[in-house]
Amino acid sequence: MSKARASMEIGSDGVAVITIENARINALGTAVISGLKEKYTEAMLRDDVKAVVLTGGAGKFSCGFDINNLFEVQKTGNLSLLPDVSIDLIMKTIEEAKKPSVAAIHGPALGGGLELAMGCHARISTPDALLGLPELSLGVIPGFGGTQRLPRLVGLQKAVKMMLLPKPIKAKEGYESGLVDEIAAPKDLLAVARSWALQIANGRRPWIRSLDRKDRLCAIYEARQMLYASRKDAERTAPNMPQYQACLNAIEEGIVSGGYAGVLNEARLFKELVLSSTSRSLVHVFFAIRATSKVPCFSRVGQKPKGIRKVAIIGGGLMGSGIATALILCDVHVVLKERDPSFRGMKSVEANLKALVKRSSVTLERVSKALSNLQCTMDYSDFKDVDMVIEAVIENSALKQSIFNEVEKLCSPHCILATTTSSIDLNVVGEKTNSQDRIVGAHFFSPVHLMPLLEVVWTEKTSPNVIIDLIEIAKKMRKVPIVVKNCTGFATNRTFFPYHQASALVLHLGVDLYRIDRVIKSFGMPLGPFQLADLVGYDVALAAKEEYASAFKGRTFDTSLLDLMKKDGRNGKRNGRGYYLHHRGCRPKSDPLVQPIIEESRRRANLVPSGKAISMSDQDIVEMIFFPVVNEACRVIDEGVVIRPSDIDAASILGMGFPRYRGGLVYWADTIGASYIYSKLQIWAAAYGGLFAPSSYLEERAKKGLPLSLERSPLQSSTSRL
Numbered sequence: 001m002s003k004a005r006a007s008m009e010i011g012s013d014g015v016a017v018i019t020i021e022n023a024r025i026n027a028l029g030t031a032v033i034s035g036l037k038e039k040y041t042e043a044m045l046r047d048d049v050k051a052v053v054l055t056g057g058a059g060k061f062s063c064g065f066d067i068n069n070l071f072e073v074q075k076t077g078n079l080s081l082l083p084d085v086s087i088d089l090i091m092k093t094i095e096e097a098k099k100p101s102v103a104a105i106h107g108p109a110l111g112g113g114l115e116l117a118m119g120c121h122a123r124i125s126t127p128d129a130l131l132g133l134p135e136l137s138l139g140v141i142p143g144f145g146g147t148q149r150l151p152r153l154v155g156l157q158k159a160v161k162m163m164l165l166p167k168p169i170k171a172k173e174g175y176e177s178g179l180v181d182e183i184a185a186p187k188d189l190l191a192v193a194r195s196w197a198l199q200i201a202n203g204r205r206p207w208i209r210s211l212d213r214k215d216r217l218c219a220i221y222e223a224r225q226m227l228y229a230s231r232k233d234a235e236r237t238a239p240n241m242p243q244y245q246a247c248l249n250a251i252e253e254g255i256v257s258g259g260y261a262g263v264l265n266e267a268r269l270f271k272e273l274v275l276s277s278t279s280r281s282l283v284h285v286f287f288a289i290r291a292t293s294k295v296p297c298f299s300r301v302g303q304k305p306k307g308i309r310k311v312a313i314i315g316g317g318l319m320g321s322g323i324a325t326a327l328i329l330c331d332v333h334v335v336l337k338e339r340d341p342s343f344r345g346m347k348s349v350e351a352n353l354k355a356l357v358k359r360s361s362v363t364l365e366r367v368s369k370a371l372s373n374l375q376c377t378m379d380y381s382d383f384k385d386v387d388m389v390i391e392a393v394i395e396n397s398a399l400k401q402s403i404f405n406e407v408e409k410l411c412s413p414h415c416i417l418a419t420t421t422s423s424i425d426l427n428v429v430g431e432k433t434n435s436q437d438r439i440v441g442a443h444f445f446s447p448v449h450l451m452p453l454l455e456v457v458w459t460e461k462t463s464p465n466v467i468i469d470l471i472e473i474a475k476k477m478r479k480v481p482i483v484v485k486n487c488t489g490f491a492t493n494r495t496f497f498p499y500h501q502a503s504a505l506v507l508h509l510g511v512d513l514y515r516i517d518r519v520i521k522s523f524g525m526p527l528g529p530f531q532l533a534d535l536v537g538y539d540v541a542l543a544a545k546e547e548y549a550s551a552f553k554g555r556t557f558d559t560s561l562l563d564l565m566k567k568d569g570r571n572g573k574r575n576g577r578g579y580y581l582h583h584r585g586c587r588p589k590s591d592p593l594v595q596p597i598i599e600e601s602r603r604r605a606n607l608v609p610s611g612k613a614i615s616m617s618d619q620d621i622v623e624m625i626f627f628p629v630v631n632e633a634c635r636v637i638d639e640g641v642v643i644r645p646s647d648i649d650a651a652s653i654l655g656m657g658f659p660r661y662r663g664g665l666v667y668w669a670d671t672i673g674a675s676y677i678y679s680k681l682q683i684w685a686a687a688y689g690g691l692f693a694p695s696s697y698l699e700e701r702a703k704k705g706l707p708l709s710l711e712r713s714p715l716q717s718s719t720s721r722l
C-alpha cells in the first residue's frame with residue numbers, strides 16, 4: 001500500500017501535476033491534506049510553474065474526506081482534529097491562488113473530493129467518473145464548500161437534488177449540468193487538463209472562481225420557494241435526520257448572504273452535525289456494512305475467490321427469478337431450470353427488468369445485454385460447466401435432497417452447491433450427497449433484485465473456499481454478504497422472530513393494533529408489524545411460528561390470532577383482506593371488522609384476566625417490541641452465529657429495515673444500555689413468560705456494565721471455526 005500523500009511532478013510545459021495518493025480510494029486524510037497544502041505552496045512559489053493540474057492516483061480522483069477521521073472526531077469529541085480544508089486549502093490556497101488549477105477527474109470524485117475539484121478553475125473528466133456529494137448519508141453536510149459551489153455551478157434545483165438524494169452522477173450528466181467543462185478519454189485526460197490549465201493562465205479561457213459565480217443562481221425569492229418545498233419534502237422523507245434541514249439552510253444562507261458567508265456558515269453547521277447522534281450512527285453503519293465481508297480465517301490463510309462466471313438456478317419462482325435477474329445484471333451467465341414449459345421464471349425476470357427500467361435504475365441497453373446472459377432450460381444438460389448451482393425450490397427437505405443428489409453427479413467436483421432455504425437445516429439438505437463441503441446457504445431476501453442483503457450460511461463442513469466465492473459473487477451483485485452459522489432462522493430472521501411475537505403480545509395486552517403500527521413506523525421501521533404481516537402473508541408467518549416454537553421451546557408467545565384471521569377468510573394483501581383492507585393503487589385502510597377477531601384472540605390468550613387494557617406509552621410499546629429482539633440478537637452473537645456484533649447492525653438495517661440513523665439494532669441497544677434492557681425484560685418475563693426471559697449474554701453484559709457490541713477476544717469467542 002502506498003503512503004498517504006500528495007505528490008507533484010512539474011512538466012517542461014510549466015504545468016505542475018499534483019496527485020492525491022492514498023491507498024485505493026484516495027481518501028483525504030490529514031497527511032494528504034497537509035501534502036496538498038505543501039505542494040500547492042511550492043507550486044505557487046516556483047517560477048517554472050504556470051498552472052496546476054490536480055488529480056488522483058490509481059485511476060480515482062478522491063472519495064472524499066477520510067471517514068476514519070470523522071470517526072476519530074466523534075470518538076474523542078475533539079473538533080480541532082478537523083483540518084481547515086474549506087477556507088485555508090480550497091478557498092485561499094487553490095481558488096484564490098495567483099496560478100490556475102484544473103481538476104483532472106477519473107473514477108469517483110465524491111464528497112470532499114468533488115469539493116476540491118469545484119475549488120479548481122475548471123474540471124475535465126473521463127466518461128467513467130462518478131461525481132457526487134454523499135455527505136448526508138453520513139449525517140453531515142458537505143463541509144468543504146460544496147453547499148456553496150455546487151449550486152453556483154449547476155443551478156439550485158440540480159444541486160439540491162444531488163445533495164439530498166446522494167446518488168452520484170456520471171460525467172456526461174456532469175457536463176450537461178455545467179459541473180464538468182470537458183469530457184476526455186482516459187488516455188487524454190492529463191493532456192487535456194494541462195492544455196486547459198495553460199489556456200486559463202494565458203487568458204485564452206476564462207479564469208472562473210466557482211464561489212464568485214452568480215449566473216446560475218436564481219433570484220432570492222425564487223430560491224426560497226424552492227428550498228421551502230425541499231424542506232417540506234425532507235420533513236416527510238427524512239424525519240429524525242437533522243442534516244437535511246441543515247443542508248438546505250446552508251444553501252439558503254449562501255444565496256442570501258453570499259458565497260463567503262455561506263462557506264463560514266457551512267463550516268459551523270458541519271461541526272455541529274459531526275457530533276450529532278445521527279452522524280455517529282451513520283458513520284458506524286458505514287463501517288459496519290463494509291466489515292461484514294472481512295472474515296478472519298480467510299485473511300489468515302490468504303485465500304482468493306476463484307471467480308464465478310456461470311450459475312445454474314433451479315426453480316423460476318419468486319426467489320429463483322429474482323436471483324437470476326440480479327446475476328445477469330452483473331454479467332454472470334445464468335442457466336435457469338424450470339419445470340413448467342411456459343417458462344414463467346423467464347417472464348418474471350423480464351418483468352423485474354422492466355420494472356427496473358421504469359424506476360430508471362437500469363437502461364434498456366443494459367437490459368438487452370443482461371437478457372443475453374440468460375438461458376432457460378427444463379433439464380440438467382447445461383449444468384456441466386457451471387461454477388455454482390443455486391437451488392430455489394419450495395421448502396421441502398426431501399425435494400432439496402434429491403435435487404442435490406442428482407446435481408452432484410452432473411456438475412464438476414468444484415461446483416458450489418447453494419440452497420436458498422430459509423428454514424431447513426443445511427446438514428439435512430446435503431445429507432444425500434458426498435459433497436457436504438460444497439453445500440452452502442445463500443439466503444437472499446425478497447425481492448432479491450432489490451434487497452441488498454445476502455446471508456452466506458456455513459456448516460461445520462462447508463469449505464472456506466466456498467464461502468469466499470459466495471462473498472465474492474454477493475459483492476458482484478452489489479449485495480452485502482453476512483457470513484452466518486447454520487441455525488434456525490439464521491441471523492436476521494432469527495433475531496427478528498420475537499418482533500412479531502412481541503407485537504402480538506402487546507396487542508393482546510389491549511393496545512390498539514393500528515396504534516402499534518403507527519408507533520413502530522414513527523420509530524423508523526418502514527412498516528408496522530401488522531402491515532408487514534399482511535404483506536408477507538399469513539401462511540409464511542404460521543410456518544415460521546411453528547418452526548421457532550419447536551426450535552426455541554418456551555421462548556414463544558402462542559396466540560390463535562392468525563388462525564382466527566384465516567378462519568374469517570383473511571390472508572393479508574394476497575386476498576385484499578387482512579388487518580388492513582388492501583385495494584390496488586390505494587393505501588391500506590384500517591378495518592373495524594378486525595376488532596371482534598382480536599377480542600376473541602385476547603379472550604383466549606387471557607393475558608389480562610380483568611379484560612381491562614394495560615395502559616402503555618409509545619416508549620413502552622417500542623421497548624416491549626424491540627427489547628426481545630435485542631435479547632435474541634444477544635443469543636445470536638453469543639452462539640457465534642455472526643462473526644461480530646456489528647454484523648447484526650448491518651443485517652437489521654439491510655434485511656429488516658431497522659432505521660439506519662439509529663445505527664442498527666445492537667448499536668441502538670447500546671445507546672440505551674444493557675442493564676436497562678435487562679431490568680425491563682426481567683419484569684416482563686415474570687409477568688408474561690419466556691418470550692422475555694433475558695439471555696445469559698445480556699445478563700452478563702448488564703451486570704458487568706459492558707456494551708453489547710464489545711467483541712469477545714478470539715479465545716473467549718464461541719465461534720467454532722471461522
Ligand SMILES: C[C@H](O)CC(=O)SCCNC(=O)CCNC(=O)[C@H](O)C(C)(C)COP(=O)(O)OP(=O)(O)OC[C@H]1O[C@@H](n2cnc3c(N)ncnc32)[C@H](O)[C@@H]1OP(=O)(O)O
Nearest residue numbers: 025027063064065066067068110111112134142143144290
Ligand atoms: C468535509 C467533506 O464534505 C466530508 C466528506 O467528504 S465525507 C466523505 C464523503 N465520501 C463518501 O461518502 C464516499 C464513501 N465511499 C463510497 O461511496 C465507496 O466506498 C466508493 C464509491 C468510494 C467505493 O466503493 P467500493 O468500490 O464498493 O468500495 P468500498 O468497499 O465501499 O470501499 C473500499 C474501502 O475504502 C474505504 N473508504 C471508502 N470511502 C472512504 C472514505 N471517504 N474515507 C475512508 N475510507 C473510505 C472503505 O471503508 C473500504 O475500506 P475497507 O476495504 O477497509 O473496508
